[in-house]
Amino acid sequence: MKGRIATAWTQALRNVPKSLALPITLSASTLGVVHISRRGNRGFLGTIRRPVETFRFLYPYLRPHWRGYLLGLLLVPFSVAAGLSTPYLAGEAIRVLQDPHRQPGDLERILGWILTLSVAGGVGLFAVRFWIIGASRKTEFDLRNHLFRHLQGLDQLYFKSARTGDLMARATSDVESVRTVAGPVILYTSRTILLLAVAMPLMLSVSWKLTICLMIPLSLLTLAVRAVGPRVHEAVLKSQETLSELSSAGQENFAGVRVVKSYALEDDEIQSFTRITKRYLERNIALAMTAAWMGPIIGGVSDFSLVSLLLVGGTLMLSSELDLSDVIKFAGYQSSLLWPMISIGWVVNQYHRAGASVKRLKSIFEIEPLVREPAEPQMPEGLSIEGSISIRNLTFCFAEANSRRRPAPPDSGTQVVGGPALSNVSIEVPAGKTVGIVGRVGSGKSTLVQLIPRIYPPPDGAIFIDGIDVNRMALSTLRRAIGFVPQESFLFSRTVTENIAFGTESSEPEDVYAVAEITRFSKDIDQLPHGYEELVGERGVTLSGGQKQRAAISRALLVQPKILILDDALSSVDTQTEEEILKNLKRVTRGLTTIIVSHRISSLRHADRIYVLDGGKVAEQGSHDELLARGGTYAEVHRLQLLSDELASL
Amino acid sequence: MTTPNPFQDEVIIGKAFDRRLMSRLLWYALPYRTPMAAVVFLILLVTTLSVAGPILFARAIDGPLKQTFTAVSPERTAALRDLLGLGGLFVLVSLLLVVLRYFEGVMMASVGQKVMNDLRLEVFKHLQQMPLAFYDHNPVGRLVTRITSDIEALSELFTSGVVTFVADIMVLAGITLTLLWVNTTLALVTLSALPFLLGITFVFRYKAQQFYREQRGHIAHLNAFTQESIQGIGIIQVFNQEEKNFRQYSAINGAYLDAFQKTVLAYSLYFPAVEVISTVALAGILYRGGALIEAGAITFGNLYLFYQFLGRFFQPIRDMAERYNVLQSAMAAAERIFKLLDTEEGMPVRTRSILAPYEKPKVAFRNVEFAYKDDELVLKNVSFSVQPGEMVAIVGATGAGKSTIIGLLSRFYDPARGSIEVDGVDVRELDKSALRKRIGVVLQDVFLFSRTIRENIRLGDSRISDSKIEQCARHVNAYRFIDRLPDGLDQVLKERGATLSAGERQLLAFARALAHDPEIIVLDEATSNIDTETELLIQDALEKLLKGRTSLVIAHRLSTIRRADRILVLHKGEIRESGSHAELIQQKGIYHRLSQLGTSSLS
Incomplete structure (x- = not known):
């Protein structure tokens, strides 16, 4: 898409005369009609306010790179001088040639100056581009890092309500559009201002009439870019909108292929897809019809400014007010000024877009994490954690927790509303003991264990480790003491070893092998073509659910x-392997406080104590035998599971 | 520490020109040969006219502006008139150029878009004909890429690749010819800059493309890393890896920065270099031109012409350098698209569409064997039949092969051995759409489209009237919740009906099946937990739906199973028991145990 529009521009601009004195080339991609962002509010005030806001936001990022900007800006006069010296000197050369009394060497001297200044200007132009654009890239680097660090510090609750796609858009297109202001916009703005400041007196000293003749059409060019640019941008957005409709229509069709086939809907689907592609076609043609104005307008205005030079300049020549060399100089200035004048319109458009991006980026930076380091972290006695866990009258509600955030998230998804997920839960886990938690889907068991390492923000005075409120413990102390295996075993697109060693700064291969042995993962790894160095995830092999879970436990x-927390971490592992893993764990984790969440009774049988959660409350508790003797929910579930196991073995 | 960038291969390095692919692509452009020809004609016209302006300017310099006048004289008036004439002509040419360039741009884009539209539709149609097994092996995302990004990449080829490439060459040739015609010596001076320009452009293109590829690889890596970090944020935080992860991010970000700085360097060098070359050429022109003027071999006007044309001469060369990248990625996209189009449909198509009323069983499986993977048989020697009007329930634990039976009956797949008959005819002999119109399938996982409820029930069959849709929705108790929606039947379901409950989705699926009124209903009962009230509605609806029809039900609820005329117990791919509920209970076999597991655990 991007490329296509960019090429539409290139195409549009193709036949535009660009004379030799054109110092800075606005290529189609730098014209930047492609960035996706909402249109800023227009009007004079908006035009003034936006740059101020944008630069206030950018300032901290620009400041470290002031040397680059300063150097670049100091060299701008060089590039300007070169841009204007060539047309001026070319005119002078014509004057000399017209002079019947010229001295030998006059022309050569001028040509010498042209070459010298052109080389100097070339060096200047190089330096300006290199320093300013280079500095803007460094600015972008800092901004990206800052955004990433900020996002990484936010809590899980935020990510539950934010859409990954939106965050990705912030991290890509908004950063890019702000970067454009930090680089090309500064470059073109400074250059154009200086160029006009030098060119205007230079031209006015020759003829004010001719100056007006040249500047009026060229100013129209600025307005034209201002007028057409946003329209093109809008047409691009519309076309992209339809493209994404088209893409989701395709996606839905491919995903729903079973319904399509069972109802023999192929022809209808083709018809409805054809309707969308037709609309897409129409919008693209509409886009072409808007975008196609740009090139002819630039070409036309450029031609008209030449015509007015010819007519007015010619008339003035006929009355001997000017001579040929003056007119030729002006023709040269015309091509020197053409692109800078276009760039004014582009720059203003860009400010608008960047303004909207800055607003969105700011709204992300303003979000405060709910899980924060305590002001004065308390250390456990002896500086190391024993591992006793005490949960006292814990009540937790997602909506309530989220409402503690300032500013409130703009789009709280459906997941975070509703009543308390946990109410009045009390659980004691003495150090070194194993506790099991069962309950059906939505009973709150997973939320409960995620509160312990503060993946979600627990209320104060509810969860204690070694008698210290987890909210008062340094996050690193707390989390370093916990080995957490989540319900969805997320693996990164890295090697098996890197995934297992994810939580450690450095680890010996033997250690990795050892844990993989405990979790019965090593055999599977040996089957992989590259063993421990196999890349997993999107770009590597796809592991089965059970393999992923075993990798996550190893990690x-x-x-x-x-403290080891297994949040339903064996659900995809078959019963026999589960038994082996549990046995292994028992052996190596002696002295380790363990919480096992499961829907399968078999994984909990050996726990010291088992809690049954229902609707966010503790419904039953006791040892396996006690609970069976009680004949409650636990006993019933146990009976059914035994039966299914029996059936499976038939 | 940085992991090696796995995205470096993101940008496929392919040929910029592949004759085989190109001729196949041009075949798609054939229907648009008239507008294509018009575009080429317009390009020629525009090229010719765009040199007219400077020529007119030059003629004015050599004509009316040759002498100067100190006082008003008839000669001055005549000169003024001539000047106005030339200026007027220049205005006309400019106006004409504005219009022609606009049409050139619009037409070129339109033709490209139309060709791409045709190709996109062809790909989509082709995909519609592919068997289910194809979809099992191709992730949805990949197929979406084919009909979107790949086609987009190709459209660049038409809008800016081929045609503009030709245009650039024409502009170049046009200017060269004009210059040679005006003055050979000066033209040669100008042309002498060409090798330098070409050389520097060649080096630049090569380098810039290399840096660009590097840059694209790094940005893809950076984005993927960001996305993965957001998805895996919980793991990163709980394992205290924020710092390390940030360092990795920063390293990729740094690599991206470095690659970008190289690009910046390349561009910063290239553009000034081109400026310097062209200024040197200008100095050359003025130097030689001075001598020629002295010798009277050239006029000032023509000297000006060279000055003007010099810039235009350089532009197409720069453009052509950029064009190369477009061509390259378009060829790669074409390769992928054609590969997809060349994938043949797996199942043979038969065309026996009319089925005579038949006395034989409606549905029969005869010694059916099936495996998704080569050696793992999902069904072993399965034989059974369903008589007209009979309701047969299939029960069994997860993985027993129940869903496969539906897949085979709907001919999503063909059996490895044995045969499946509908009305006594092998399904492989039947026209697919006739088969599917005869059998109504309700799948366990109800798939709804992000369209209106009405469209979701009608599914494109225009013979189903609005009143019938409403009637069916009422009949299966779906209208109760539909009525509560703001737009009723015209409510657009968002995100494939994610807002509806499992029970509601089930009822919609019933309404859908009922509206299509098939002779045979094949139903895979949903296992999700449904509240008691909805459960009762579903039971009632199910009874209405199955009434008077032949049906094969994969049952999970005891109530459904009890209603069946006959129950088949499928266990590990084999039919182990068969009979009525009472008979099977008495056998004290698998069914007995299954029924003990209770309703919710029958799945």
Whole structure:
């Protein structure tokens, strides 16, 4: 898409005369009609306010690179001088040639100056581009880093309500459009201002009439870019909108292929897809019809300014007010000024877009994480955690937790509304003991264990480790003590080893092998073509659910935690392997406080104590045998699971 | 520490020109040969006219502006008139150029878009004909890429690749010829800059493309890393890896910066270099021109012409350098698209569409064997039949092969051995759409389109009237919740009906099946937990739907199973028991145990 529009521009601009004195080339991509962002509010005030806002936001990022900007800006006069000296000197050369009394060497001297100044200007132009655009890239680097660091510090609750796609858009297109202001916009603005400041007196000293003749059409060019640019941008957005409709229509069709086939809908689907592609075609043609104005307008205005030079300049020549060399100089200035005048319109358009981007970026930077380091972290006695966990009357509600955030998230998804996920839950886990938690989907068991390492923000005075409120513990102390295996075993697109060793700064291969052995993962790894160095995830092999879970357990074990939390982490592993893993764990995790969340009774049988959660409350508790004896929910679920196991073995 | 960038291969390095692909592509442009020819004609016209302006300017310099006048004289008036004439002509040419260039741009884009539209539709149609197994092997995302990004990449080829490439060459040739015609010596001076320009452009293009590719690879890596970090943020935080992860991010960001700085360097060098070359050429022209003027071999007007044309001469060369990249990625996209179009449909198409009323069983499986993977049989020697009007329930634990039976009956797949008959005819002999119109399938996972409820029930069959849709929705108890929606039947379902409950989705699927009124209903009962009230509605609706029809139901609820005329117990791919509920209970076999598991656990 981007490329296509860019080429539409290139195409539009193709036949535009660009004379030799054109110092800075606005290529189609730098014209930047392609960035996706909402249109800023127009009007004079908006035009003034936006740059101020944008630069206030950019200032901290620009400041470290002031040397680059300063150097670049100091060299702008060089590039301007070169841009204007060539047409001026070319005119002088014509004057000399017209002079019947010229001295030998006159022309050569002028040509010598042209060459010298052109080289100097070339060097200047190079330096300006290199320093300013270079500095803007460094600015972008800092901005990206800053945004990433900020995002990484936000809590899970935020990510539950924010859409990854939106965040990605912030991180890509908004950063890019702000970067444009930090680079090309500064470059073109400074250059154009200086160019006009030098060119105007230069031209006025020759003829004010001719100056007006040249400047009026060229100013129209600025207005034309201002007028057409946003329209093109809008047409681009519309076309992209339809493209994404088209893409989701395709996606839906491919995903729903079973319905399509069982109802023999192929022809209808083709028809409805054809309707969308037709609309897309229409919008693209509409876009072409808007974008196609740009080139002819630039070409036309350029021609008209030449015509007016010819007519007015010619008339003045006929009355001997001017001579040929003056007119030729002006023709040269015309091509020197053409692109800078276009760039004014472009720059203003760009400010508008960047303004909208800055607004969105700011709204992300303003979000404060709900999970923060305590002001004065308390350290456990002996500086190391024993591992006893105490949960006291814990009540937790997503909506309530989220409402503690300032500013409130703009788009709280449906997931975070509703009543308390946990109410009045109390659980004691003595150090070194194993506790099991069961309950059906939505009973709050997963939320509960995610509160312990503060993946979600627990209320104060509810969760204690070694008697210290987790909210008062340094995050790194707390989390380093916990090995957490989440429900959805997320692996990164890295090698098996890197995934297992994810939580450690450095680890010996033997350690990795050892944990993989415990989790019965090593056999599977040996089957992989590159073994431990196999790349997993999107760009590598796809592991089965059970393999992923075993990788995730290995990862948690390798950090040598004091507390191990398995959040339904064996659900995709078959019963026999589960049994082996649990047995292994039992052996190596002696002294390790363990919480096992499961919907499968078999994984919990050996726990010291089992809690049954229902609707966010503790419904039953006791040892396996006690709970069976009670004959409650636990006993019933146990009976059914035994039956299914029996069936499976038939 | 940085992991090696796995995205460096993102930008496929392919040929910029492949004759085989190109001729196949041009074949798609054939229907538009008239507008294509018009575009080429327009390009020629525009090229010719665009040199007219400077020529007129030059003629004015050599004509009316040759002498100067100190007082008003008839000669001055005549000169003024001539000047006005030339200026007027220049205005006309400019106006004409504005119009012609506009049409040139619009037409070129339109033709390209139309060709791409045709190709996109062809790809989509082709995909519609592909069997289900094809979809099992091709992720949805990949197929979407074919009909979007790949086609977009190709459209550049038409809008800016081929045609403009030709145009650039024509402009170049046009200017060269004009210059040679005006003055050979000066033209040669101008042309002497060409090797330098070409050389520097060649080096620049090569380098810039290399840096660009590097840059694209790094940005793809950076974006993927960001996305993955957002998705895996919980793991990063809980394992205290924020710092390390940030360092990795920063390293990729740094690599991106470095690659970008190289590009910046390349561009910063290239443009000034071109400026210097062209200024040197200008100095050359003025130097030689001075001598020629002295010798009276050239006029000032023509000298001006060279001055003007010099710039235009350089532009097409720069453009052609950029064009190369477009061609390259378009060829790669074409390769992928054609590869997809060349994938043949797996199942043979038969055309027996009319089925005579038949006395034989409606549905029969005869010694059916099936495996998704080569050696893992999902169904082993399965044989059973369903008589007209009979309701047969299939029960069994997860993985017993129940859903496969539906897949085979709907001919999503063909069996490895044995045969499946509908009305006594092998399904492989039947026209697919006739088969599908005869059998109504309700799948466990109800798929809804992001369209209106009405469209979701009608599914494109225009013979189903609005009143019938409403009637069906009422009949299966779906109208109760539909009525509560703001737009009723015309409510657009967002995100494939994600807002509806499992029970509501199920009822919609029933309404859908009922509206299409098939003779045979094949139903895979949903297993999701549904509240008691909706459960009762579903039971009632199910009874209405199955009434008077032949049906094969993969049942999970005891109530449904009890209603069946016959129950088949499928266990590990084999039919192990068969009979009525009471008979099977008495057998004390698998069914007995399954029924003990209770309603919710029958899945």
